Amino acid sequence: MPHFSIQNRTLCAETQPLTTIADEFGTPTYVYSKAAITENYLSYANACRENGRTEHTALVCYSVKSNSNLAVLHLLSQLGSGFDIVSSGELLRVLAAGGDPEKVIFSGVGKTRDEMRLALSHGIACFNVESTSELHRLSAVAIEMQLTASISLRVNPNVDAKTHPYISTGLKENKFGVAIEDALMIYRTAASLPGIRVVGIDCHIGSQLLDDAPLLEALDKLIELIDVLAAEDIVIHHLDIGGGLGIDYEAEAPVTVGDYLTRLFRKIDTWRAEKYGGVPIKVLFEPGRSIVGNAGVLLTRVEYLKPGSEKNFAIVDAAMNDLMRPAMYQAWHGVQTVVQRDGEAVVWDIVGPVCESGDWLARARTLFLEEGDLLAIHSAGAYGMTMSSNYNTRGRAAEVMVDGNVSHLIRQRETPEQLFALEKILP
Numbered sequence: 001m002p003h004f005s006i007q008n009r010t011l012c013a014e015t016q017p018l019t020t021i022a023d024e025f026g027t028p029t030y031v032y033s034k035a036a037i038t039e040n041y042l043s044y045a046n047a048c049r050e051n052g053r054t055e056h057t058a059l060v061c062y063s064v065k066s067n068s069n070l071a072v073l074h075l076l077s078q079l080g081s082g083f084d085i086v087s088s089g090e091l092l093r094v095l096a097a098g099g100d101p102e103k104v105i106f107s108g109v110g111k112t113r114d115e116m117r118l119a120l121s122h123g124i125a126c127f128n129v130e131s132t133s134e135l136h137r138l139s140a141v142a143i144e145m146q147l148t149a150s151i152s153l154r155v156n157p158n159v160d161a162k163t164h165p166y167i168s169t170g171l172k173e174n175k176f177g178v179a180i181e182d183a184l185m186i187y188r189t190a191a192s193l194p195g196i197r198v199v200g201i202d203c204h205i206g207s208q209l210l211d212d213a214p215l216l217e218a219l220d221k222l223i224e225l226i227d228v229l230a231a232e233d234i235v236i237h238h239l240d241i242g243g244g245l246g247i248d249y250e251a252e253a254p255v256t257v258g259d260y261l262t263r264l265f266r267k268i269d270t271w272r273a274e275k276y277g278g279v280p281i282k283v284l285f286e287p288g289r290s291i292v293g294n295a296g297v298l299l300t301r302v303e304y305l306k307p308g309s310e311k312n313f314a315i316v317d318a319a320m321n322d323l324m325r326p327a328m329y330q331a332w333h334g335v336q337t338v339v340q341r342d343g344e345a346v347v348w349d350i351v352g353p354v355c356e357s358g359d360w361l362a363r364a365r366t367l368f369l370e371e372g373d374l375l376a377i378h379s380a381g382a383y384g385m386t387m388s389s390n391y392n393t394r395g396r397a398a399e400v401m402v403d404g405n406v407s408h409l410i411r412q413r414e415t416p417e418q419l420f421a422l423e424k425i426l427p
């Protein structure tokens with residue numbers, strides 16, 4: 001994890017020791033590196049520039065659901081990022097963080113009328129429409145407001161992303177998008193609806209992709225469809241390839257952003273030169289995990305050690321409600337002791353205090369541990385805090401962003417009183 005390193009036998013975020021953060025803000029706490037987020041965003045922005053793109057011909061729309069803290073959104077917006085949202089709540093977050101609504105695209109299969117109204121009233125760039133019914137609803141809502149909704153159709157290119165079934169989205173059997181065979185017909189409908197303006201095409205085939213081959217295969221299918229549409233005078237102004245690039249959790253060695261984007265732009269440039277006299281098409285990306293995933297750790301403290309004949313358990317103060325990925329996807333996260341000490345390492349399961357056998361964070365890790373030790377759970381910047389819950393009436397973890405040797409509290413730890421403040425007993 002770049003920007004997390006051992007200095008004086010202590011794990012640091014940038015140059016800030018995690019021990020200092022634990023002393024100041026307690027545990028469990030999510031700790032993010034500003035430099036890491038910045039660098040990851042710039043790997044996309046720079047690859048766009050190096051492939052001849054400007055802000056008019058390429059846009060990174062950060063996937064808000066991966067980490068939606070206002071400080072993260074503000075940082076990315078300052079760097080020039082757009083945003084991919086999946087709810088009106090996420091839109092309000094983007095606006096509160098100073099994001100530009102004209103760089104916002106709205107994905108998701110279940111947009112309500114209220115969500116459409118809010119997004120239209122703020123003039124977002126595009127709705128990624130996922131069904132014919134949604135198209136009709138959006139047209140009607142836009143007409144009521146005397147507006148036109150810009151849309152792209154999320155097509156399902158039916159390619160196998162070769163990732164975990166829960167995070168694979170581009171196969172026919174998934175609920176997302178419309179089948180590519182039906183897309184032409186739905187685009188014709190879209191072009192005929194008075195409240196709709198067709199502007200783009202999009203797909204998102206899955207998450208934690210290690211290889212770009214499935215993405216380039218999806219690109220080929222989108223290109224084919226754009227040509228068919230062009231023959232019917234349905235002009236596609238932007239092509240949105242979605243997110244999904246994977247990160248190193250264990251030793252996966254995913255394709256680099258630079259290599260993937262270079263291959264993608266090369267294909268697009270060849271196609272545009274052959275068929276459109278070199279007129280460019282705007283390209284959109286929706287990365288989440290690859291921007292924030294390895295920019296954060298979950299800092300937790302060992303409460304109890306419970307050695308046993310079958311297994312040794314280290315019970316920590318973070319749990320499945322804080323980091324759901326292991327329980328939900330059997331996800332693997334690296335675990336590291338914050339203070340490096342010498343001693344006899346044994347095999348531990350790292351578990352939380354929640355009353356579920358599924359409440360584990362890591363299994364069979366060889367570590368030298370003592371009660372009171374701090375642990376860093378790696379690669380927790382994406383789908384960590386955003387998927388957390390209050391199960392067992394546990395307040396959500398604090399969030400800290402480190403900038404050099406300064407730590408900023410970017411979300412307070414929740415108090416139990418806050419958790420039931422909206423509830424009421426019967427009169």
Ligand SMILES: *Cc1c(COP(=O)(O)O)cnc(C)c1O
Nearest residue numbers: 063107207243244286287288289
């Ligand atoms: C979740 C999601 C993304 C982001 O995926 P990552 O794997 O985090 O890059 C992008 N687009 C859509 C439509 C999504 O649902």
